[in-house]
Structures are given as structure tokens and as C-alpha cells.
Amino acid sequence: MSGYGAFQVVARxxxxxxxxxxxxHGVVKTPAFMPVGTAGSVKGLTPWELARLxxxxxxxxxxxxxxxxxxxxxxxxxxxxxxxxxxxxxLTDSGGFQVFSLSQLRxxxxxxxxxxxxxxxxxxxxxxxxxxxxxxxxxxxxxMALDVCPALPASRKTLEQAVELTSQWARRCRxxxxxxxxxxxxxxxxxxxxxxxxxxxxxxLLPLNFDGYALGGFSVGEPAEAMWxxxxxxxxxxxxxxxxxxxxxxxxxxxxxxxxxxxxxFDCVIPTRNARNGLLHTSRGPVVVKHARYRTCxxxxxxxxxxxxxxxxxxxxxxxLFLAREAAYVVLATVHNLHFYLTLMRxxxxxxxxxxxxxxxxxxxxxxxxxxxxx
Amino acid sequence: MSGYGAFQVVARxxxxxxxxxxxxHGVVKTPAFMPVGTAGSVKGLTPWELARLxxxxxxxxxxxxxxxxxxxxxxxxxxxxxxxxxxxxxLTDSGGFQVFSLSQLRxxxxxxxxxxxxxxxxxxxxxxxxxxxxxxxxxxxxxMALDVCPALPASRKTLEQAVELTSQWARRCRxxxxxxxxxxxxxxxxxxxxxxxxxxxxxxLLPLNFDGYALGGFSVGEPAEAMWxxxxxxxxxxxxxxxxxxxxxxxxxxxxxxxxxxxxxFDCVIPTRNARNGLLHTSRGPVVVKHARYRTCxxxxxxxxxxxxxxxxxxxxxxxLFLAREAAYVVLATVHNLHFYLTLMRxxxxxxxxxxxxxxxxxxxxxxxxxxxxx
Numbered sequence: 001m002s003g004y005g006a007f008q009v010v011a012r013x014x015x016x017x018x019x020x021x022x023x024x025h026g027v028v029k030t031p032a033f034m035p036v037g038t039a040g041s042v043k044g045l046t047p048w049e050l051a052r053l054x055x056x057x058x059x060x061x062x063x064x065x066x067x068x069x070x071x072x073x074x075x076x077x078x079x080x081x082x083x084x085x086x087x088x089x090x091l092t093d094s095g096g097f098q099v100f101s102l103s104q105l106r107x108x109x110x111x112x113x114x115x116x117x118x119x120x121x122x123x124x125x126x127x128x129x130x131x132x133x134x135x136x137x138x139x140x141x142x143x144m145a146l147d148v149c150p151a152l153p154a155s156r157k158t159l160e161q162a163v164e165l166t167s168q169w170a171r172r173c174r175x176x177x178x179x180x181x182x183x184x185x186x187x188x189x190x191x192x193x194x195x196x197x198x199x200x201x202x203x204x205l206l207p208l209n210f211d212g213y214a215l216g217g218f219s220v221g222e223p224a225e226a227m228w229x230x231x232x233x234x235x236x237x238x239x240x241x242x243x244x245x246x247x248x249x250x251x252x253x254x255x256x257x258x259x260x261x262x263x264x265x266f267d268c269v270i271p272t273r274n275a276r277n278g279l280l281h282t283s284r285g286p287v288v289v290k291h292a293r294y295r296t297c298x299x300x301x302x303x304x305x306x307x308x309x310x311x312x313x314x315x316x317x318x319x320x321l322f323l324a325r326e327a328a329y330v331v332l333a334t335v336h337n338l339h340f341y342l343t344l345m346r347x348x349x350x351x352x353x354x355x356x357x358x359x360x361x362x363x364x365x366x367x368x369x370x371x372x373x374x375x
Numbered sequence: 376m377s378g379y380g381a382f383q384v385v386a387r388x389x390x391x392x393x394x395x396x397x398x399x400h401g402v403v404k405t406p407a408f409m410p411v412g413t414a415g416s417v418k419g420l421t422p423w424e425l426a427r428l429x430x431x432x433x434x435x436x437x438x439x440x441x442x443x444x445x446x447x448x449x450x451x452x453x454x455x456x457x458x459x460x461x462x463x464x465x466l467t468d469s470g471g472f473q474v475f476s477l478s479q480l481r482x483x484x485x486x487x488x489x490x491x492x493x494x495x496x497x498x499x500x501x502x503x504x505x506x507x508x509x510x511x512x513x514x515x516x517x518x519m520a521l522d523v524c525p526a527l528p529a530s531r532k533t534l535e536q537a538v539e540l541t542s543q544w545a546r547r548c549r550x551x552x553x554x555x556x557x558x559x560x561x562x563x564x565x566x567x568x569x570x571x572x573x574x575x576x577x578x579x580l581l582p583l584n585f586d587g588y589a590l591g592g593f594s595v596g597e598p599a600e601a602m603w604x605x606x607x608x609x610x611x612x613x614x615x616x617x618x619x620x621x622x623x624x625x626x627x628x629x630x631x632x633x634x635x636x637x638x639x640x641f642d643c644v645i646p647t648r649n650a651r652n653g654l655l656h657t658s659r660g661p662v663v664v665k666h667a668r669y670r671t672c673x674x675x676x677x678x679x680x681x682x683x684x685x686x687x688x689x690x691x692x693x694x695x696l697f698l699a700r701e702a703a704y705v706v707l708a709t710v711h712n713l714h715f716y717l718t719l720m721r722x723x724x725x726x727x728x729x730x731x732x733x734x735x736x737x738x739x740x741x742x743x744x745x746x747x748x749x750x
Contacts, residue, residue, distance in 0.1 A: 040695065044702040046710075047687040069670070069695040076671045077691050085687040276702075295444070296451045312422040312460040316452050320415065320444040327419040327651075330702045335421075 004141075005184045005211040007243050011353040015236055015262040018352040021212075021243050023057070023089040023141035024182060025081065030243060030264035031352075032056035033255065033345045034091060035338050036272060039064040040074070040084040042338070043272055044330040047085030052308075053338050056345075057141070058086055059267040062134055063095030063102070066124060067117045071134045079139025091142035091267075092135050093247070094188075097216070099126060100149040108148065110168065128172035135183055143183040145173040147190055147216055159192055166190050167204035174208040184211035186245060189238070192217060193230055202237065212265070213238040214245040219254065219268075228257045235261040252281070252344060253368050256361050259348055271341045275333035278322050281340040285371020287315070289333070294319045307339035380559045380586040382618050386728040390611055390637040393727040396587075396618050398432075398464040398516035399557060400456065405618060405639035406727075407431035408630065408720045409466060410713050411647060414439040415449070415459040417713070418647055419705040422460030427683075428713050431720075432516070433461055434642040437509055438470030438477070441499060442492045446509045454514025466517035466642075467510050468622070469563075472591070474501060475524040483523065485543065503547035510558055518558040520548040522565055522591055534567050541565050542579035549583040559586035561620060564613070568597060568605055577612065587640070588613040589620040594629065594643075603632045610636040627656070627719060628743050631736050634723055646716045650708035653697050656715040660746020662690070664708070669694045682714035 004024055011018040021028040035042045035053070038061045042050050050058070060080060065071060074083045080090055099105065103115040103124075112127030128146045135143035146169050148162040170187050177185045187210035191197035198215075205213065215234060218227050231246060235258065238244045245265035246258050255266055271281060280287040282302035287294075289301075300310035301318065309318075309332045321329035344364075351360040379399055386393040396403040410417045410425070413436045417425050425433070435455060440446060449458045455465055474480065478490040478499075487502030503521045510518035521544050523537040545562050552560045562585035566572035573590075580588065590609060593602050606621060610633065613619045620640035621633050630641055646656060655662040657677035662669075664676075675685035676693065684693075684707045696704035719739075726735040 039699050039701060040692070041699075041701045041703045044706070046683070046703055046706050048683055068699055069691070073671055073691060073695075077673055077689060083689070083692055083695075085692070296448050298452055308421070308423055314452060314458070316444070316448060317415075317458055317460070320448075320458075324414050324416075324443055326414060326416045327702065327705045328416045328421055331419070331421050331706060 063098035271337035438473035561587035646712035
């Protein structure tokens with residue numbers, strides 16, 4: 001396989017892999033974590049601040065861009081890369097998850113979904129075809145197939161019907177965006193914690209020859225152990241020659257466990273949302289920035305960290321900015337937390353290549369456990 | 376005169392001057408505009424973003440820092456420069472203005488003022504001595520004397536009493552912070568639009584040999600023409616061998632008119648507050664970023680501007696970020712507006728040195744008039 005979409009596993013340790021995915025905007029070195037830029041902006045980051053953090057790929061959301069500013073606006077401005085001033089790879093979620101969680105849902109039919117915007121109530125229609133067309137017009141590197149995400153808990157019948165419709169839609173998505181065309185297209189495996197249903201969903205996707213396979217519908221309220229177990233079984237069953245993407249996950253521990261099971265791609269709001277809410281990730285565990293113990297603390301959030309925030313700011317200053325609701329706080333905290341996540345991913349990848357991932361995994365898990373103990 | 380506080384006029388054109396003020400954290404090239412970093416942060420800017428904009432001096436506020444995080448916190452962390460990660464000159468306002476405008480005022484006596492914090496109602500006392508001590512402990516380059524700012528409109532008697540008390544307090548401030556010690560100390564001339572009262576206030580300050588003289592109490596609701604006229608008369612009467620500072624001013628036109636009258640220093644929230652509220656300053660006049668005409672506009676806010684925002688962002692993208700209330704918008708707009716103001720000041724200074732300020736003044740005033748016409 002060559003050209004855009006080519007995925008090469010360059011190193012393996014157990015089930016964990018280090019890979020390279022070729023996209024029109026660059027080679028994505030995996031395992032990789034995608035910062036979330038929902039509406040075409042990673043919250044708080046200017047284009048140059050995002051570029052400096054240098055993530056392998058950025059995630060944006062079709063649902064949000066469809067509603068505001070509108071796909072036609074982004075297309076008229078030359079596509080999402082130019083619009084948001086980011087020249088690296090972009091993956092867009094299909095919007096399926098948001099339609100079912102954020103919008104006022106009007107009607108699901110085999111044809112597609114009719115919903116109302118959560119912003120202004122305007123009515124929109126999303127079909128597999130229009131969803132692919134939207135992502136194509138956004139000019140992204142990787143599109144996601146449109147999936148059905150019923151609210152949980154759901155009956156077995158509801159889940160089965162959702163998987164069935166997702167499979168039908170996956171076929172229509174692939175027809176609209178055939179192999180060899182751009183953007184690359186990833187299929188999404190749904191089915192909750194039911195391994196039987198998940199396998200059935202996967203079987204329906206395999207003949208469609210997607211450029212990558214995603215596990216959707218995890219980290220939606222189930223216990224972490226249940227997710228680790230299911231991902232541990234399912235990830236190795238996804239095609240080995242294609243990138244595997246665990247959507248919306250997760251904590252440091254989630255990511256390390258999933259990498260150990262053979263997952264290549266991640267996205268999650270945890271580092272960016274935690275930053276805004278006053279929680280900083282560090283090598284010594286989470287730091288709650290508003291804590292009185294940091295009132296006069298001259299140290300940076302993480303003395304081992306090389307990010308610009310840790311070079312420039314004491315915890316006392318960050319605490320002050322957070323309590324005073326200063327706008328600069330969001331930028332400083334977001335830069336730090338994303339730097340922490342992206343650095344973790346680089347360490348994970350290097351460790352796999354050096355056959356030291358098992359060791360790193362133990363160190364990270366011990367750090368996380370100690371941090372939980374201490375907090 | 377030599378050492379810290381030395382002020383040299385390096386060029387003159389009419390009453391306008393280009394000067395250099397020597398401070399412990401660098402030489403301030405005047406005319407200069409100080410971005411407002413009220414609580415130890417220019418709203419939305421990380422320390423490195425502020426450093427890149429490279430203002431000659433930054434303003435912070437004693438009142439705000441006294442309330443939060445507390446002067447003792449900043450002092451314990453090595454002073455305001457280290458606290459906020461800014462290595463250039465800092466001037467602090469005394470807090471007089473904020474005590475009279477923001478706080479619940481409890482009592483003014485010859486001794487000082489007792490007030491309650493607007494944040495949490497805690498009671499504070501500010502005397503000329505404690506105000507000087509606070510600014511000394513903050514470790515700033517330039518302190519402002521504590522002044523009395525009665526709410527306007529006020530009777531002549533109230534204004535006279537305010538000027539009288541401000542004069543007494545100025546003496547006590549100078550005793551606490553004598554010439555030759557740090558920080559440098561500027562006296563403040565009050566008196567509203569009453570030139571007689573202003574002159575009386577100035578006469579009381581002159582024997583105290585301040586390191587600079589400020590005109591306070593302008594741009595507080597009076598017509599712009601009235602301010603230009605009063606400043607036009609008063610600025611030339613301030614000591615020529617010391618920097619002259621017009622506090623809290625102003626618009627581009629205000630600044631150009633005041634420079635023409637011989638003012639050297641300015642501070643104002645206009646560029647930063649306008650940025651947050653969606654108004655961008657450009658060479659073609661103000662741009663209201665949310666305007667529908669920019670929906671698909673591929674141009675930057677100002678095609679002539681060299682700021683990072685104009686290099687990276689279209690008006691369409693900025694409009695989208697503003698309407699979606701994305702945190703990055705504040706950063707991008709603030710960087711642009713401050714860059715516009717700081718560039719204006721550099722042009723003004725170069726023009727004075729090149730004896731072309733009269734020409735530049737006409738061009739800027741014509742631009743401003745055309746922009747008002749067009750809006």
C-alpha cells in the first residue's frame with residue numbers, strides 16, 4: 001500500500017505498535033493524541049501556539065462546523081486548514097455523537113437524521129452522503145463515517161438497531177468517499193460493552209476497506225476497568241495493517257492501557273477541559289491550581305516540564321490568574337496540559353521503538369496510582 | 376541628572392518631544408503607551424506574548440494587587456516582575472482612582488482612606504505611606520503618589536478639598552519615597568477642567584521634585600475637545616525636564632493631540648477592552664469583527680499590519696471565533712490591537728525625531744476622521 005492513507009508499523013512491542021500514517025498534510029507518527037479543536041480552534045490557543053505544540057494531528061468536529069460558521073463558509077475560505085491556520089493533519093469526527101448528545105433530535109430514519117441546532121434551533125439534515133460531502137468540503141485529511149449513537153443505557157434491541165443502521169450508513173459513506181479518494185475514511189465500530197455485537201459491527205465494516213478503524217462509544221460512563229477489558233479484546237481484532245483509533249479516550253492510564261492493546265490514535269477533551277477547570281497534569285500527578293498550598297509557591301506546575309508555561313510561571317502566579325479569572329490563565333494551562341499529553345505520547349512511541357514500553361507502562365501506572373493515593 | 380530616573384529629551388518638534396527615561400528595568404523610549412496589566416496580567420496575554428509585543432513599559436494596579444493576591448504574596452515571590460514574568464519596566468497606579476470608583480468607600484480622612492474590597496468586602500486602609508510601601512514591595516520601576524479622586528460631577532469646594540488633600544498626601548508620599556530611592560515616584564495633578572485649580576495643584580507638587588508629573592482625572596466623561604484644550608494648556612506647564620504622563624488616555628486622536636502638547640506617557644484600556652468587545656483598530660479605521668460583511672472575508676483585519684494575528688487569521692476566522700466565544704479570540708484580538716497602538720507610538724516617536732510629526736499628525740487625524748465618516 002502506498003500513497004495517502006498508507007500505514008506502516010515501524011516497531012512492535014507485544015501488541016503495542018509504533019506506526020506512520022501518510023496524510024496529505026504530513027505523516028502522523030503513532031501512537032498519537034489529537035488535541036480537540038471542536039469548532040476549528042483548540043480552546044485558548046492561537047494558531048502559532050498550536051503550531052509550537054506540534055501535535056501529530058488535530059481533531060475538529062463536523063457537527064459544530066456545520067452549525068457555525070457553516071461548511072460553505074470554511075470551504076469558501078479554502079478549507080479548514082487555511083481557515084484555522086493549521087498546516088498539519090486534521091481529522092474530523094462525523095458529528096454522529098453530537099447529533100445524538102447535543103442537538104434536539106427530531107427524527108432518525110434509514111435515510112439519515114433530522115435535528116435542531118443546540119445554538120439557535122435551526123433544523124439540519126445529516127445523511128451519510130451529506131456528512132461525507134461536508135468533510136470533503138472541509139478539506140480534512142481523515143473523515144469519520146456517520147454513526148448512530150443511542151443514548152445509554154439502551155436496550156439490547158436499541159443497540160442492535162443502532163449497529164445495524166451504522167453498518168448500512170458505513171456502506172453509503174464508503175460509496176460516497178471510495179478508497180483512493182480524499183479525505184481518508186475511517187469506519188466506526190459501535191456496540192457498547194457487548195463483544196458479540198462489537199464483532200458483528202466490525203465484520204460489516206471489513207469488506208468496505210476503510211483507511212482506519214475506530215472504536216466508538218467508549219468512556220461514556222462505564223467503569224474504566226470494563227473499558228480496558230473490552231478494548232483489550234477488541235483492539236487486537238481490528239485490522240493490523242490499518243490505524244486503530246479509540247475515540248474520546250482518555251486519561252493517561254486509559255491511553256497507556258489502550259496502546260498496550262494495540263491502539264494507535266486518541267482524542268479527548270481531558271487535557272484542555274481540565275486546564276480550564278484548574279487541574280494541571282504533571283509527572284507528580286494532578287495539581288489543583290486553586291489550592292491554598294500554592295498561594296506563594298515559587299515553583300512551576302512541574303519542575304521537570306519543558307513547556308513555556310513552566311518556564312515562565314510559578315504556581316502562585318497561575319493560582320492568582322485562575323482565581324482572578326484572567327483570560328491568560330486558560331492559555332497557560334492549556335499549553336501546559338497539552339504539552340504534557342503530547343510529551344507522554346512521544347515517550348510512549350520512543351519506548352515502543354526501543355522495546356521499553358512495558359517498563360514505561362509500569363512507571364506511568366505507578367505514578368498514576370501514587371498520585372491517586374496522594375490526592 | 377544621571378542614574379535611575381534620568382530623563383533626556385532627545386528630539387523636539389514644536390511642543391512634542393522624543394525622550395528616554397532610565398529605569399532599573401530598562402530605558403523607556405517616549406512617547407510611549409503602556410498596556411494595562413491591572414492584576415499583574417495584560418488580559419489574554421501569556422508572558423511570552425507580552426514580551427513579543429515589546430512595550431516600553433507596562434502598567435499594573437496597586438489597588439487590584441493589594442486585594443488579590445496581596446502585596447505580601449507578590450513580594451514573597453520576588454516582586455511583580457518575577458511574579459508576572461515580565462522583565463521590562465513597570466509602573467503602578469497608586470490605587471487612588473480605584474478606591475474612589477470601584478470599592479465601597481468607608482471613610483476619607485487626612486490620614487488616609489478606609490475602604491472595602493469590591494471582591495469580597497474585606498476592609499483595607501490605604502495611607503500615603505502604606506501606598507508607597509506597597510509599591511516599593513511590589514518592586515516596580517515607577518510608583519504613583521496616592522491621590523484623592525472625588526466622584527464627578529463635584530462641587531468646586533469638593534474639588535478644592537480633593538486637590539488640597541492630594542497635595543498633603545503628595546508630600547507624605549515623597550517623604551516615604553525620597554528622591555534618589557526606588558521606585559521612581561511621579562506626582563499627580565488633579566483639579567478637573569479648572570485650570571486655576573490645576574495650576575494650584577501643580578505648584579504644590581513642584582517643590583517635591585518628583586521624577587515625573589502626571590495629569591490625572593481626564594477622560595472621565597468630559598467632551599474630548601475640553602480635554603484636548605485643557606491638556607494643550609497644562610502639559611507645557613509641567614516641568615520640561617521630567618516625563619509627563621496623561622493617565623488613562625486614550626483614543627488614537629487623544630494620544631496624538633496630547634503628544635503635540637508635549638505629553639510623554641500614556642496608558643489606557645481602550646485597545647485591550649475594545650479587542651475583547653469585538654472592535655479591532657486598523658489603519659483603515661475600526662473594524663467591528665462580528666459584522667456580517669466579514670462572514671467569508673479572507674483578508675486579515677489590516678492588510679498593512681505585521682502582527683502575528685494578521686499573518687495567521689482572516690476576518691472570517693476571527694468573526695467565527697468571536698461569535699462562538701472561543702477563548703483564542705481574546706488573545707488574537709488583544710495581540711492585534713496592542714500591536715496597532717505600540718506601532719503608532721513608534722511611528723510618532725520616529726516622526727518627532729525626523730521632524731515630521733506635524734505631517735504624521737495630520738495623516739492620522741485625517742484617517743480617524745475618514746473612519747468616523749465611514750462607520
